[in-house]
Amino acid sequence: MSTPPSGPSGLLGDLQEVVGPAHLLTGEDLLASYTTDWTGRYSGTALAVLRPVDAAEVAGVLEVAARHGAAVVPQGGNTGLVGGSVPRARLAGGRPQLVLSTRRLTGGLELDRSSRLLEAGAGTTLAEAARAARHAGLHPGIDLAARESATLGGMVATNAGGLQAVRYGPMRARLAGVEAVLADGTVAARLSGLAKDSVGWDLGALLSGSEGTLAVVTRVALRLEATPVHRVAALVALDEVSSAVELVTGPLRRLASLEAAELTLEAGMSLVCETAGLAPPPGAGGAGAWLTVEAAADDDPTDELARALADPRVLETAVAGDAAGRGRLWAYRERHTEAVSRLGIPHKLDVSVRPGRLAALLARLPDEVEKRAPGARIVVFGHLAEGNLHVNVLGPPLEDDAADDAVLRLVLELGGSISAEHGVGVAKTPWLRLARSAAELEVMRRVRAALDPGGVLNPGVLEPT
Ligand code: FAD
Ligand code: MLT
Numbered sequence: 001m002s003t004p005p006s007g008p009s010g011l012l013g014d015l016q017e018v019v020g021p022a023h024l025l026t027g028e029d030l031l032a033s034y035t036t037d038w039t040g041r042y043s044g045t046a047l048a049v050l051r052p053v054d055a056a057e058v059a060g061v062l063e064v065a066a067r068h069g070a071a072v073v074p075q076g077g078n079t080g081l082v083g084g085s086v087p088r089a090r091l092a093g094g095r096p097q098l099v100l101s102t103r104r105l106t107g108g109l110e111l112d113r114s115s116r117l118l119e120a121g122a123g124t125t126l127a128e129a130a131r132a133a134r135h136a137g138l139h140p141g142i143d144l145a146a147r148e149s150a151t152l153g154g155m156v157a158t159n160a161g162g163l164q165a166v167r168y169g170p171m172r173a174r175l176a177g178v179e180a181v182l183a184d185g186t187v188a189a190r191l192s193g194l195a196k197d198s199v200g201w202d203l204g205a206l207l208s209g210s211e212g213t214l215a216v217v218t219r220v221a222l223r224l225e226a227t228p229v230h231r232v233a234a235l236v237a238l239d240e241v242s243s244a245v246e247l248v249t250g251p252l253r254r255l256a257s258l259e260a261a262e263l264t265l266e267a268g269m270s271l272v273c274e275t276a277g278l279a280p281p282p283g284a285g286g287a288g289a290w291l292t293v294e295a296a297a298d299d300d301p302t303d304e305l306a307r308a309l310a311d312p313r314v315l316e317t318a319v320a321g322d323a324a325g326r327g328r329l330w331a332y333r334e335r336h337t338e339a340v341s342r343l344g345i346p347h348k349l350d351v352s353v354r355p356g357r358l359a360a361l362l363a364r365l366p367d368e369v370e371k372r373a374p375g376a377r378i379v380v381f382g383h384l385a386e387g388n389l390h391v392n393v394l395g396p397p398l399e400d401d402a403a404d405d406a407v408l409r410l411v412l413e414l415g416g417s418i419s420a421e422h423g424v425g426v427a428k429t430p431w432l433r434l435a436r437s438a439a440e441l442e443v444m445r446r447v448r449a450a451l452d453p454g455g456v457l458n459p460g461v462l463e464p465t
């Protein structure tokens with residue numbers, strides 16, 4: 001029998017009894033990939049990483065953590081962009097931190113074809129879920145570039161949005177049920193998959209966007225959509241960004257087949273071409289903006305898409321109907337995140353405004369950043385149809401949040417959100433009091449205190465500072 005590793009007050013020994021020695025990881029080398037986030041901006045020290053295999057083991061880990069006064073950071077694919085999936089750099093009282101990895105929670109994937117539902121462990125990646133659905137002629141109605149790593153549980157916890165939200169909504173809308181473990185080990189589940197059910201509060205809705213602060217999601221039921229027979233993608237070069245906004249809020253928005261309408265600008269396009277070695281996009285050299293558009297329907301939507309794009313402001317369009325061709329067009333948009341990160345760690349601002357206010361936001365953004373962070377480089381792209389822009393600011397030191405403050409205050413002035421789809425994590429906590437009223441924050445505090453009175457789950461995340 002192996003000897004339990006030593007640790008504060010027998011904490012590690014007790015945890016080992018729950019998950020077994022193979023699934024309690026300690027030591028800097030083994031922990032490195034769990035304790036630093038995808039961006040490289042956020043990191044902290046964990047006493048151990050626990051890899052439970054089911055809800056009972058998750059409950060055991062939480063019970064032991066509570067008994068020993070440790071904090072638990074739930075972690076899925078660790079693709080989150082706001083620092084909520086890794087230990088805090090500093091935690092009040094020097095409490096030990098544990099990472100609870102959900103990546104082994106992948107058992108029992110079930111597909112109900114006639115009800116168009118998929119149920120799977122929360123550690124299942126989006127790509128795995130999509131592959132399982134595809135065999136039944138269905139798809140999850142949610143997609144993002146981190147699909148191979150992002151987990152269903154993490155996507156519930158952040159209320160992920162992604163590339164198809166214009167048609168199918170964010171993760172909250174895709175959710176048909178959850179199983180989750182509360183901080184005291186209580187396992188609550190509602191996985192009925194019913195289209196209509198008004199018996200009180202909706203557990204899944206409560207946990208959507210809770211960022212690991214209310215419970216650990218252990219199982220997820222997803223609504224699926226029928227895979228359309230035809231799918232066509234277009235990369236559209238436009239004279240200027242205001243034309244992109246007008247097309248998206250006008251003719252494109254009226255297409256029932258519209259599945260994605262993504263914005264890219266010159267700064268990001270040239271960076272992606274340079275770092276990913278892509279050929280110049282259509283309209284290179286003259287375009288002021290690009291739209292990556294996808295339409296999908298049982299009747300071929302190519303002609304209706306072409307009609308919507310028949311506009312003098314469109315300079316050039318590349319169209320693809322086959323999977324490989326669509327992939328080539330999407331690469332210009334999907335590779336933005338990695339291309340930006342090659343320049344250094346960006347200030348990442350994921351904001352949204354009503355589509356009708358996009359023009360004002362895009363027009364004022366560069367000046368507002370320049371005033372507070374002279375010389376900063378800005379790379380903007382995003383989900384234009386939902387008014388969701390990803391503003392990446394490079395140049396100012398990470399501890400200098402003047403540019404962040406300028407962008408977020410501008411967005412708030414325009415009635416927008418300081419986090420459209422990535423969550424608050426630790427990155428946006430300084431602006432929470434500006435984004436939510438004292439009464440709303442008090443509701444959040446009371447719900448959190450009721451479900452996790454000991455503050456075990458993800459302290460520091462989603463807490464106003
Ligand atoms: P993690 O990063 O591990 O965790 C994120 C948060 O959820 C943390 O607070 C964590 O504590 C909590 N959490 C994780 N699992 C659980 C669980 N089972 N129970 C309770 N809490 C949990 N996001 C979008 O919305 N749209 C995009 O288009 C998009 N594109 C991306 C592209 C790239 C290249 C990258 C790197 C990221 C992108 N993201 C996008 C961000 C990220 O993929 C999403 O936030 C995703 O939902 C995180 O899933 P995850 O499993 O990696 O969660
Ligand atoms: C995206 O839409 O590509 C993402 O949300 C990631 C990012 O903001 O970099």
Ligand code: ZN
Binds near residue numbers: 383390
């Ligand atoms: Zn996004």
